[in-house]
Amino acid sequence: MDLDELKRIRKENILAHKKKKREYYLKKKLEKQFPAKPAKPEIDYEKELNGDDFAQRIREIAKKQKSYVDDRREKIMQKIADYQDQKQKYYEENKEKRLQYDREYRQKKKEELKAYRKEYYEKNREKILKKQKENRKLKSSNGK
Template sequence: MNLDELKKRREQNFLAHKKKKKEYYLKKKKIVKKEIDYQEELKDDNFSLKIKEIIKAQKNYVDVRKDLIIKKIKEYKDTKKDYYEQNKEKRLEYDKEYRERKKEELKKYRKEYYKRLKEKQNKL
C-alpha cells in the first residue's frame, strides 16, 4: 500500500464513523418528549397535588433505600475507625514532628487566637 491509498482509506473510515455518529444522535433526537402544559400543571389545585405526589415519591424512594443507606453509613464509619486505629501511631508521630517543626508559629497562632477570643468575650 502506498501513502495515497492509506490516506484515502483513512478518510473513508473517518467519514463512515462520522455518518454513523450522526445517525446515532439523530435517532436519539427522534424520541419525542411529552409536552408539558405549565398553565395547567401549576394551577392552584393541581400545584398542591403535584407537590404532594413528589413528596410521596421521594419518601417512598428513601424508605425503600433506607436500610441500604444506613448500612453504607455504618460501613463507612467502620472503615474510617479501622483506618484511624491502624494509623494511630503514624499520626501521633507526625503530629509530634509537626509541632516541633512549627513550634514558634504555633505559639504565635495560639497567642493571636486567645487574644481574639478574649476580645470577643469582652464585646459580649
C-alpha cells in the same frame, strides 16, 4: 516489496481509514438529528383513575413508593456504616503516623515560639530592663 507496492498499500490504508471516519461522522450526525428516545408507556389516566378500584390503586402506588424509599434507606444506611468502618480502620492503621506528625508539629511550634521569644527579648531588651529596675525600686521603696 518495492517502493511502489508500499505506496499503494499506504494509500489503501489511508482510504480505508477515511472511509471509516466518514461513516462514523455520518452516524453521529444522524444520532444528533434524530436522538433515539426510550419509549415510555402511555398511561391512560381516565381509565386508571375512574375505575372501580381507585382507592386500591392509590394504596398500591403508596405501597410501591414506600417500599422504594425503604430500600434506598437500607442502602444508604449500609453505605454510612461501611464508611464509618473504613474511617475507623484508616484511623487505626495510621495512628502512629498521626502521633508522630503531632509530636513533630508540637516540637516545631515550640522551637518557633522559643526563637520568637528570644528575638522579642533581644529587640526590647532595654525596655524590659528598664521596667524591671522600676519594679525593683518600687518594691524596695514600699518595703522600707
